[in-house]
Amino acid sequence: MSILTLLFYAIALLIVVATAMAVTRRNMVHAVLYLVLSFFGTAMLFYLLGAPFLAALEIIIYAGAIMVLFLFLIMMIRLKTLPGMFFPVGQLLPAILISAGFLVVSSVMVGRNPAGWAPMPAAQASPLAFGVYLFQTHWLAVEIASMLLLVALVGAYVLGRRVRGPSADAREEAP
Template sequence: MIATIFYILSAAALLATLMAITRKNPVHAVIYLVHAFFALALIFFILGAPLVAAWEVIIYAGAIMVLFLFIIMMLELTPGEAARGPGWQRWAPVILLSGSIVVCTLLLMTAEPQAGPGGPNFYASPRDFGYGLFKEYALAVEIVSFQLLFAAVGAFYVGRGERTRRRARGDER
């Protein structure tokens, strides 16, 4: 049963990611990306990494998506696609993805992933994970944090108006 849930979640993550890439409306793309992150969090849980699953939900599906929505609002991006067709055609992908993720979550709540066949025989405790993250891979963590800092500074600069940019350069007219 765990293997079946794994494949359902994998298909949901791939479909949600594909929908996020192909949407012209940036808010719709973010919503599909949140679906993909929730499916990935459940996959991490199945693979025996509940801490990583929790971080996936808290950091990526929560904080990073709020940052993306903030950047969309700051850049004043307008939707690229108009509403077309009946309402059920627009909502069908979201409902199917949400339904599959909710059903898989309920199934996982009734089954222990480590107990059945197909589940991993290992478990990474939060202490072991923290030790590996901040001792063995400390340089990689710092590089990623600097990349996020540079992305935030770049988004701030791009979001400023042209007049503010000219004033910052000193060539105000």
């Protein structure tokens, strides 16, 4: 067993534990912090598999930007922790059924004879090559995505103004 394999299993264990903690915590802030930990683990996994750029993106965007936004939201809204079961029974039952089905299917797939399988060739790209490819062959898609972000921004602005309540709108229209 090489050192890389050992590292892989250690990180995988870390991710599983951190994610399990994240979904079971009652305190939202704790849950988000565990999720950040899990993202860090995923990033390390990407690095180990030879994708340093993806690892950096995972930390910068998911752990850094999105999760910090979540933290801000939770701290500002101050959600009350509800007593009782986290899921109502009506939702728990279908969830258990679906995950049991998933377990059966995946164990059948794992148990199949692996003869004739070919490993996928590893695709490795430097950040430079990736960027050149993206902006040369798919720059229309990049532009559309930027428009999408602009629309989201306008939407957030409109939504944010509306949430202040009807009195705020009425005051705007008065003059």
